[in-house]
Amino acid sequence: xxxxxxxxxxxxxxxxxxxxxxxxxxxxxxxxxxxxxxxxxxxxxxxxxxxxxxxxxxxxxxxxxxxxxxxxxxxxxxxxxxxxxxxxxxxxxxxxxxxxxxxxxxxxxxxxxxxxxxxxxxxxxxxxxxxxxxxxxxxxxxxxxxxxxxxxxxxxxxxxxxxxxxxxxxxxxxxxxxxxxxxxxxxxxxxxxxxxxxxxxxxxxxxxxxxxxxxxxxxxxxxxxxxxxxxxxxxxxxxxxxxxxxxxxxxxxxxx
Numbered sequence: 001x002x003x004x005x006x007x008x009x010x011x012x013x014x015x016x017x018x019x020x021x022x023x024x025x026x027x028x029x030x031x032x033x034x035x036x037x038x039x040x041x042x043x044x045x046x047x048x049x050x051x052x053x054x055x056x057x058x059x060x061x062x063x064x065x066x067x068x069x070x071x072x073x074x075x076x077x078x079x080x081x082x083x084x085x086x087x088x089x090x091x092x093x094x095x096x097x098x099x100x101x102x103x104x105x106x107x108x109x110x111x112x113x114x115x116x117x118x119x120x121x122x123x124x125x126x127x128x129x130x131x132x133x134x135x136x137x138x139x140x141x142x143x144x145x146x147x148x149x150x151x152x153x154x155x156x157x158x159x160x161x162x163x164x165x166x167x168x169x170x171x172x173x174x175x176x177x178x179x180x181x182x183x184x185x186x187x188x189x190x191x192x193x194x195x196x197x198x199x200x201x202x203x204x205x206x207x208x209x210x211x212x213x214x215x216x217x218x219x220x221x222x223x224x225x226x227x228x229x230x231x232x233x234x235x236x237x238x239x240x241x242x243x244x245x246x247x248x249x250x251x252x253x254x255x256x
Contacts (some may be wrong), residue, residue: 005045006066008212013072015203017194018048019107019137023246024056026188030250032131033058037102040125042091042118043109047073047084049135053105054082061085063094092117094125101125105133110173111163119180126253132182135248138168140191143243146201146235153226154210157219161210168245182251189247195239198231 005012027033035057041050044062046069054060054077062084064070070086077084089095091106092114104122106113122132141147142165151164174185196204202224206212212220231240 004066005207005209005213006068008207009046009066009068009072011203011212012069012207013046013076015200016046016048016207017137017204017244019052019135019246020192022190022192023135023248024052026190027133027135027248027250028056030131030186032103032105032133032250038100039103039105040094040096040101042094042104042106042122043112044073044086045069045107045109047076047086049105049107050084051077051080051082053103054084055080058103061087063087063089063091065090092121094121096125098124099127101130102127103131103133105135107135108137110134110136110170110176115173115176116179119176119182123180123182123253128253128255130253132177132251132253133248134170134173134177135246136168136170138166138245138247140168140243140245141165142167146231146240147242149230149234150201150205150227151210153223153230154205154208156226157223158210158215161214163209168247170247170249173249174251177249177251181254183254184252185249186251187247187249189245191243191245193241194244196242197238198228198240201231201240201242202227 037058039053039058039060041062044050044064050060050062139147
């Protein structure tokens with residue numbers, strides 16, 4: 001599947017939920033996101049994670065392949081009154097100087113990368129003892145009739161879509177870090193509920209890799225019409241309480 005999130009950059013910026021204060025508190029307690037840390041955010045998209053770290057006083061650069069998403073990231077940074085540097089580039093081959101970052105982060109994108117190469121690049125970029133943070137925010141079809149119904153609508157239009165019924169737990173990513181030579185691996189997860197209006201849920205799902213990032217616009221419009229009808233008929237109350245799971249891995253570059 002060819003995936004281009006930049007095609008729906010405006011929706012992506014408007015409707016993709018960022019990580020919560022609880023997430024940032026947890027990683028900060030683990031030594032990630034401290035004021036003054038130099039953080040490189042791989043696959044930054046519209047800059048949600050980068051912005052959160054910048055608001056905490058970190059010095060942040062985001063890198064992504066989609067110019068349209070980086071334009072949205074800069075606009076949102078202005079609205080949030082924070083400063084993040086952005087550049088176009090590949091997570092697996094950033095071209096940046098080695099051993100210059102305290103943290104290399106990747107949010108909601110690790111599954112799209114060449115994971116062994118991205119892990120090796122992260123280790124090259126980090127100072128000794130620096131941290132690799134891989135994190136993901138997943139809605140949970142198994143815990144929600146609305147989520148499972150929405151995925152059925154996607155599969156009707158994109159039957160080869162393979163990322164269906166996600167559990168929000170990613171043990172294989174710990175192997176990526178270990179095989180790249182990282183040590184001190186720690187993971188955490190927690191479940192939460194995120195409230196969405198009908199409009200926000202439709203926008204969120206238009207930006208899905210199984211919809212807007214991979215299907216022609218007329219098919220995306222057809223999906224959106226079908227979802228609008230389902231919401232009105234079966235889930236009319238607003239806001240919608242959507243169950244989500246946050247999962248994170250923090251791993252350390254060796255000190256010697």
